[in-house]
Every structure is written in C-alpha cells, then in structure tokens.
Amino acid sequence: MKETWRWYGGLDRIGLDEIAQTGAAGVVTALHEIPYGAIWPRETIAAxxxxxxxxxxxxxxxxxxxxxxxxxxxxxxxxxxxxNYRQSMANLAAEGVTAICYNFMPLLDWTRTDLAAPVARGGTCLRFSAPKMAAFELHMLGRAAAEDDYPEDVRREAAVWFQRSDETERETLLTSIMAGLPGAYDRYDVAGLKAALARYDGLDRATLRAGYKRFLAEVTPAAEELGVRLCVHPDDPPRDILGLPRVVSNADDIAWIMAAVESPMNGLTLCSGSLGANPLNDVPEIARRFADRIHFAHLRNVAKAPDGSFEEAAHLDGDTDMVALIAALLDEEQRRRDAGRADSEIPFRPDHGHELLFDAARGAHPGYPLIGRLRGLAELRGVIRALAHQGASPSGPNPPRFSASTDAGDISPS
Known part of the structure; x- marks a missing residue:
C-alpha cells in the first residue's frame, strides 16, 4: 500500500518539509482556492x-x-x-494525476459538533454529538421536521443542553458545524444557513440520486478515455443532516453507485471512519465486497455511542477492526498483481488524528494535525509491515496473500 499525506497547499500550516519527515511517499492535495464549477488550469496544476x-x-x-x-x-x-469538470479532469490527467476523489454530499462536507473534544491522557479529537446536533437543528435553526430525525431521549438531552448553554457555547457549536463547509470556506450564521438550506427545498433522496447518476454518465466516459479513476468518498457522517439527503452511506448505496455506470473507472474512496460511524456497516466486509473498485483509502477509526454520537478514536482503537480491513486491502493488491496490473498498489492516507502535544498551537485544519496523523501513520505502517511479513518474506518477489475473518486477530495467509 502506498503511503500518502493530505496537504492543503498554501492554506496548510504544515509544510512539505515537515511532511517529508513522516515517511509518506505521496501528497494528496487540491486547488482549494479555485471556485466550484470553474476549470482548473493546467498551468496551475503543473505549478x-x-x-x-x-x-x-x-x-x-x-x-x-x-x-x-x-x-x-x-x-x-x-x-x-x-x-468544465471534464476539462479539469483532462488537465489533471495531463499532469500525472490518475485518481480523483470527490463527494456528493449536499451543501456540507463533513459535520462535527466538537472540534476539540478531550480524550483520555490528554489531546483532543473531533466529535459528533447527536444531542448537540439535535439542539442545533431544533432550538437554534428551528427546523421543526428535525423532530422526526432524532429519538425522544436525544431530543430530551438536546433541550437540556440548549437551556444550559450560553451564547458563547452556541456560537462555538455553530462554528464547529460550519467547519464542514468546503471550497472557498464560506461560513454562515443561523440566518445565512437557513437561506442556504432553502435552495435545497424539495431535494429528496430520489432527486439527489438522479442528479448523481447524470453526473456519472457525463464524466465517466471522459475518465475512461483519460485513464483517470473516479473514487467517491462516503457521507460523513453516514446519515441525513439538516434535512438534506445522503446517498453514499452504506453498502447498498455503494452498490447502486457502482451499478449506475458499470466501469472500473467509477470507483470508491474507502473511508473507514465515515462508513464506520454507521453501526450497521461492516467496514472490512464492505472493503472485500467492493475491493476491485477501491482506488483510494482513508484509514481512521471512530468510537460510537448508542445514541448516534461518535468521536475520532486512535487509528487502531475504535470500533472498526483495522487489521482485518488492511488485510482485505492487501489481499486485493495481491489479486491485482496476480492479474498482471502495473497499478496494483492502493494509495492510502492516515485520515484525521488526535491533536497531541504541540499540535493545538499549530492551528492546522480541524482533524489534520501533524503529530496525531504521524502517530496514525506509524500504527498503520506497523500493521501493514506485520501482515506483509506473516507467512513469507516481504523482500520476496511475490508478497503473501491474505484473507481476513471478521474476528479480530484471525488473519492468516491463504
């Protein structure tokens, strides 16, 4: 597996010289300064x-x-x-980019209610609190239909939080939720968010799926001609938010997407954290089921609560069996090598991470600290090396093939 690291270009507080010290081989980035819908110029990509x-x-x-x-x-x-999208794809391909990660989440990208929730023994993490989100929707945004989106106990806790909170706490909650707005990093106050949401009135699951299928039909043929793999990122969190539908949240959604346009270029970014936030998702099983369409992987972990809340866990400590997941990805890489594919390696990056030690002082993008991700990369690298060593020498011409059960620790060469 190929180690990569996400970098926000000139907007990032972490420099390429620091990333070099992590040992990562590749950088994953974008031209975040270009407005949505505009063409990415080849000369800017080349620079x-x-x-x-x-x-x-x-x-x-x-x-x-x-x-x-x-x-x-x-x-x-x-x-x-x-x-414009096809032209940007062509310009990226001309400069050596072979995979395009994207998402199809309306308005918001990722959503969290806390950007610095404390973790045991020090440090902070990103957190999604179902009661806080319900408090925002019901008591700050005044979205009456949200009553149907949360169980009674969560609504009750939401009311208690709102009654006890002050303006500073409510403003912090709004800021945390707005941190998930992508692109030009526009941020809304409550009135502005209401106005933005009004533009999505009538957007239901069927309508969003129809738009998604049209998008795939419009761009996948170009991807095939260019040799560029499209890889959709799952919804984060994998549930409807603010009354907006989500259509990339589980295995059934992924199966629908892969069937919408049957092409190896229509693929998946396997994000273990996003998918792992849904208690019904078996992430290693999803990886095995759609292995041939996985073109990129985000490896992180979450710890879930019964009320729908979750927080970012250490990479090996959350609810997803990361060892079984990595074994599934290594197994797919071996299958590709057996098929004679030159592009058998699956790029991955350590996704998110706890803010540790001096991370907080750096002011990096939420979820993207230096030390926390370095710890995650080191842990993931150790799992990969251990699996590669098991059963055969990693220096041999044919690395071992693995199969993984859903039971933690039950991993054996096949």
Whole structure:
C-alpha cells in the first residue's frame, strides 16, 4: 500500500518539509482556492505538481475535484458545468494525476459538533454529538421536521443542553458545524444557513440520486478515455443532516453507485471512519465486497455511542477492526498483481488524528494535525509491515496473500 499525506497547499500550516519527515511517499492535495464549477488550469496544476515533486513527493491523487452544488440540485443548464469538470479532469490527467476523489454530499462536507473534544491522557479529537446536533437543528435553526430525525431521549438531552448553554457555547457549536463547509470556506450564521438550506427545498433522496447518476454518465466516459479513476468518498457522517439527503452511506448505496455506470473507472474512496460511524456497516466486509473498485483509502477509526454520537478514536482503537480491513486491502493488491496490473498498489492516507502535544498551537485544519496523523501513520505502517511479513518474506518477489475473518486477530495467509 502506498503511503500518502493530505496537504492543503498554501492554506496548510504544515509544510512539505515537515511532511517529508513522516515517511509518506505521496501528497494528496487540491486547488482549494479555485471556485466550484470553474476549470482548473493546467498551468496551475503543473505549478502545484512541481512544488510537490521538488519536495520529494509525487502527486497522483487529487482530493478533491469538487462538484458544483447546482449539479447536486439539478438546477439550470448544467452542460457548461459538466464540460468544465471534464476539462479539469483532462488537465489533471495531463499532469500525472490518475485518481480523483470527490463527494456528493449536499451543501456540507463533513459535520462535527466538537472540534476539540478531550480524550483520555490528554489531546483532543473531533466529535459528533447527536444531542448537540439535535439542539442545533431544533432550538437554534428551528427546523421543526428535525423532530422526526432524532429519538425522544436525544431530543430530551438536546433541550437540556440548549437551556444550559450560553451564547458563547452556541456560537462555538455553530462554528464547529460550519467547519464542514468546503471550497472557498464560506461560513454562515443561523440566518445565512437557513437561506442556504432553502435552495435545497424539495431535494429528496430520489432527486439527489438522479442528479448523481447524470453526473456519472457525463464524466465517466471522459475518465475512461483519460485513464483517470473516479473514487467517491462516503457521507460523513453516514446519515441525513439538516434535512438534506445522503446517498453514499452504506453498502447498498455503494452498490447502486457502482451499478449506475458499470466501469472500473467509477470507483470508491474507502473511508473507514465515515462508513464506520454507521453501526450497521461492516467496514472490512464492505472493503472485500467492493475491493476491485477501491482506488483510494482513508484509514481512521471512530468510537460510537448508542445514541448516534461518535468521536475520532486512535487509528487502531475504535470500533472498526483495522487489521482485518488492511488485510482485505492487501489481499486485493495481491489479486491485482496476480492479474498482471502495473497499478496494483492502493494509495492510502492516515485520515484525521488526535491533536497531541504541540499540535493545538499549530492551528492546522480541524482533524489534520501533524503529530496525531504521524502517530496514525506509524500504527498503520506497523500493521501493514506485520501482515506483509506473516507467512513469507516481504523482500520476496511475490508478497503473501491474505484473507481476513471478521474476528479480530484471525488473519492468516491463504
């Protein structure tokens, strides 16, 4: 598996010289400064690639080439937007990018209620509190329909939190939720968010799926011609938010997407944290089921609570069996090598991480500290090395093939 590291370019507080010390081979980045729907100029892509290569990395995965919200809403004449997206794909391919990570979440990207929740023995993590989210929707946003989205006990806790909170705490909650807005990093107050949500009135699951299928039909043929793999990122969290539907939340959703356009270029970013936040998702099993369509992987872990809350756990300590998941990905890599594919290696990155030691002082993007992710990468690297060593020498011409059961620790060469 190929180690990569997410970098936000000029917006990042962590430099390429520091990333080099993590041992990662590749950088995953994007042109975050370009507005949604606009063409990414080849010369701008080339300049970013040259900067990355000068620091000793390669850049083969873009995260992400965003989709204009009008495409998700099915609004207006979309032809020019699809044409722009295809041209950006062509410009990326011309500069050596072979995989494009994207998502199809309306309005918000990821959603958390706490950006610095304390963890045991020091440090902080990202957290999604179902009661706090319910408090925001019901008591701050005033979305009456949210009554149906939360069980009674969560609504009761939400009311208690709201009554006890002050304006500073409510503003912090709003800021945390707004941190998931992508692109140009626009942020809304409550009134602004209400206005933004109004543009999605009538957007139900069927409508969003129809828009998604049209998007795939418009861009997948170009991906096939360019040799670029599209890999959708799952919803984060994998549930409807603010009354907006989510359509990439579980195995059934992924199966629908893969069948919507039957092409090896229509693939998946396997995000173990996003999928792992749904208690019904067996993430290693999802990895095995869709292994041939996994073009990129985000490896992180979450610890879930019965009320729907979850928080970012250490990479090996959450609810997902990370060893079984990595074994499934290694097994797929071996299958690709057996098939003679030159591109058998699956790029991955340590996703998110706890803020540890001096991380908090750096002011990095929420979830993307230096030390916390370095710890995660080291742990993941250890699992990968151990699995590669088991049963055969990693220096041999044919690394071992593995199969993994869903029981932790039951991993054996096949």
């Amino acid at each position: 970013r690639r040259a900067q990355i290569e000068a620091a000793g990395f390669d850049w083969t995965v873009v995260e992400s080439l965003p989709i204009d919200e009008r495409i998700k809403r099915g609004e207006g004449d979309l032809g020019p937007l699809f044409a």
